[in-house]
Amino acid sequence: MTAILTGGFADPAPQSAHAFRALLEAMARPGRIHTVLGAEPPAPLSVAAGVTLLTLTDATTPLHLAGAYDCADLRSWIAFHCGAPLVSAQEAQFALGAWEDLHPVTQFKIGDPAYPDRSATLIVEMPELTATGARLTGPGIAAEARLSLPETAAFQANRKLFPLGFDVILTCDKRLAALPRSTKVEAN
Amino acid sequence: MTDQAYNFAYLDEQTKRMLRRALLKALAVPGYQVPFASREMPMPYGWGTGGVQVTAACLTPVDRLKVIDQGADDTTNAVSIRRFFQRTSGVAVTEATAEATIIQTRHRIPEQPLSEGQILVYQVPIPEPLRFLEPRETETRKMHELEEYGLMHVKLYEDIARHGEVSTAYAYPVKVEGRYVMDPSPIPKFDNPKLNDSPAIQLFGAGRECRIYALPPFTKVVSLDFDDHPFQASKAEHNCDLCGCGTSYLDEVITDDQGSRMFVCSDTDFCATRQAEGHRGRLSPEAA
Numbered sequence: 496m497t498a499i500l501t502g503g504f505a506d507p508a509p510q511s512a513h514a515f516r517a518l519l520e521a522m523a524r525p526g527r528i529h530t531v532l533g534a535e536p537p538a539p540l541s542v543a544a545g546v547t548l549l550t551l552t553d554a555t556t557p558l559h560l561a562g563a564y565d566c567a568d569l570r571s572w573i574a575f576h577c578g579a580p581l582v583s584a585q586e587a588q589f590a591l592g593a594w595e596d597l598h599p600v601t602q603f604k605i606g607d608p609a610y611p612d613r614s615a616t617l618i619v620e621m622p623e624l625t626a627t628g629a630r631l632t633g634p635g636i637a638a639e640a641r642l643s644l645p646e647t648a649a650f651q652a653n654r655k656l657f658p659l660g661f662d663v664i665l666t667c668d669k670r671l672a673a674l675p676r677s678t679k680v681e682a683n
Numbered sequence: 684m685t686d687q688a689y690n691f692a693y694l695d696e697q698t699k700r701m702l703r704r705a706l707l708k709a710l711a712v713p714g715y716q717v718p719f720a721s722r723e724m725p726m727p728y729g730w731g732t733g734g735v736q737v738t739a740a741c742l743t744p745v746d747r748l749k750v751i752d753q754g755a756d757d758t759t760n761a762v763s764i765r766r767f768f769q770r771t772s773g774v775a776v777t778e779a780t781a782e783a784t785i786i787q788t789r790h791r792i793p794e795q796p797l798s799e800g801q802i803l804v805y806q807v808p809i810p811e812p813l814r815f816l817e818p819r820e821t822e823t824r825k826m827h828e829l830e831e832y833g834l835m836h837v838k839l840y841e842d843i844a845r846h847g848e849v850s851t852a853y854a855y856p857v858k859v860e861g862r863y864v865m866d867p868s869p870i871p872k873f874d875n876p877k878l879n880d881s882p883a884i885q886l887f888g889a890g891r892e893c894r895i896y897a898l899p900p901f902t903k904v905v906s907l908d909f910d911d912h913p914f915q916a917s918k919a920e921h922n923c924d925l926c927g928c929g930t931s932y933l934d935e936v937i938t939d940d941q942g943s944r945m946f947v948c949s950d951t952d953f954c955a956t957r958q959a960e961g962h963r964g965r966l967s968p969e970a971a
Contacts, residue, residue: 508691512743515703519741519802522710523884523899551707553700608828612708612717634713634860635899637882658862662711675711677860677899 499568502535503576504549514550518664521673526631526640528624528672537568543666544591544618551616552589554578559587562596564620591618594645600653603661611658614676621645624667633678641683642672650680692739693771698722702740702895706886709897714859715827716810716894724890731764731789732890734806738787741802741886742768747775749783754791754932754949761789778952790853792874794931794953797883799900805868807889810896812856812866832864835907843912852917857904864907865896873916873932878904921946924966926957 504510510533517529534545552558558579560569573579584590584602597603597617606614621643628643629650642665644650653660653676660676674680690696698720705719724732742748748768752761756778764787765776777783780793787804797803809815813823816834826832835856842849849855855872859865867878868887878885878898885898898904908914919933924945931953933946945966948954958967 507696509744511696511699512691512741515699516741516743518703519706519710519884522707523897551700551704553697555701556704609824610718611712611715612705614708616707634902635710637901658712658715662707675899677711677713 498537499571499575502537502545502572504533507549511550514546517671518547518550518673521664521671522635522662522675524635524640525633525674525678526626526636526642526672528626528642528670530669531671532669537572539563539566539620540569540572540591541620541666542669543671544620547618547664547666547671548573548577548579548589548591552577552579554580556588557582557586559584559590559592561590561592564592564596587615589616589618591620593620600649600661605653605656605659605661608659611660614659615661617661617663619645619663619665621665621667624665624670624672628683630681630683631674631678632681635675636678642674644674644680647680647682650674650678654679689771691744691772692742692768693725694722694736694739698736699740702736705895706737706740706897709886709895710884710899712863713898713902714863714865714896716889716896718893719895721890721893726763726767728891729808730760731787731806733888733892733895734787734789734804734890735764735767735888736890737804737886737888737895738768738785739772741785741804742772742774744772744774746784747777747782749777749780749786749952750788751786751791751793751950751952752789753934754793754953755951757951779956780950780952790869790871791932791949792870792877794948794950796877797881799882801883803881803883803885805870805885805887807866807868807887807894808891809854810866810887810889810892810894812854812864827863830862832858835864836909839907839909843909849908849912849914855914856907858907859898860903861905865904867904871918871932872906872914873918875904875906875914876916880904919946922964923948923954923957924964926954926962926967927964928954928957928962 536545603615631640663674750765752758780795906914
């Protein structure tokens with residue numbers, strides 16, 4: 496029980512500020528990997544995904560938990576530290592899970608043509624995250640970037656929807672990177 | 684001295700989360716205006732409440748903040764916003780462009796090229812570039828949705844028909860990554876080329892109008908023009924009278940009631956740095 500009450504930010508204002516700067520830089524420069532600290536969430540949640548939830552979610556952001564992440568410990572931890580209502584994939588503003596558990600990713604909100612910002616942000620837990628693999632180009636990238644994406648087809652299909660589409664934050668242990676819908680992805 | 688009665692950087696954490704979510708979506712759709720729940724700030728609308736909220740959402744305790752108003756560090760708006768953040772967050776401040784990690788600006792982009800790791804926050808009065816052509820939000824939203832930007836070209840064409848050239852000199856509309864037409868805030872069109880392919884992150888906040896938009900680094904930003912009337916970044920045809928610079932954006936200052944005037948760099952940090960390096964202009968005092 497006590498594990499649920501601990502593991503949040505000890506000093507929320509500066510810690511969430513540092514975490515958000517990492518998220519901002521990550522979203523602005525797709526493929527760039529940042530290290531974040533401050534959360535100690537229960538398993539199976541990684542530090543980076545925990546920090547992302549603490550920084551971005553609250554009672555106003557419907558959250559979907561997929562696969563192994565939809566467990567009692569995590570539900571309780573999120574209820575206490577974020578207060579985000581847990582919902583189905585179709586209603587979610589944020590979704591958390593391993594890539595295969597989030598499939599089919601076409602079930603998530605891609606926004607409205609008049610309001611493309613009303614789309615889901617997927618927090619994808621990765622077994623590893625390195626600056627190798629798929630080739631990324633687009634806004635935020637000077638020439639090209641590389642990132643170990645779980646696949647390329649789904650991101651290429653998502654890019655075709657621009658300005659609609661979902662955005663992705665990839666997390667692994669203490670590290671995170673982002674892949675906004677604006678990025679063009681090519682298989683290596 | 685930090686005012687302990689307030690949360691770090693004034694805003695409460697729930698408000699910052701709302702702002703931060705909007706900023707991430709704005710970066711994901713460059714040039715698109717994301718609605719946000721703008722808060723009442725302890726300063727009037729028109730004084731940069733949008734920029735202040737964006738800065739507050741981005742600020743960390745280790746940042747070094749620079750605030751400029753029309754290029755100047757020492758005008759009322761810049762001084763009061765800088766003091767606001769000194770009081771509520773205790774962050775370090777600077778006037779040197781190169782030393783700043785966050786620069787909040789009203790209506791200028793610094794002369795010195797920005798670098799990676801810097802964030803430029805614009806204060807925006809009217810975020811909608813089509814607003815003076817179409818007052819209804821429902822219609823302008825539809826026009827953005829359908830990429831229906833013909834009206835903007837008609838406006839620029841009417842400029843040419845009346846004046847022989849595009850007379851729009853500030854808030855000159857741009858197209859971002861070939862998709863959204865965006866108002867770069869009332870910066871002079873001299874600054875428009877600096878929007879393109881910048882290594883810094885550029886964030887725009889409009890407090891009264893409740894909109895946030897953004898340009899990630901290395902984003903293609905093109906000023907609208909015509910093949911036979913290409914875009915021209917214009918400035919006063921003079922050199923700075925204090926530092927002699929011939930390439931910076933100039934303010935014209937009336938110096939007496941006999942019609943005398945001088946031209947000085949609008950970027951005070953840029954001008955002071957050049958003077959310290961020994962550059963002299965037409966009206967510089969003689970070396971002691």
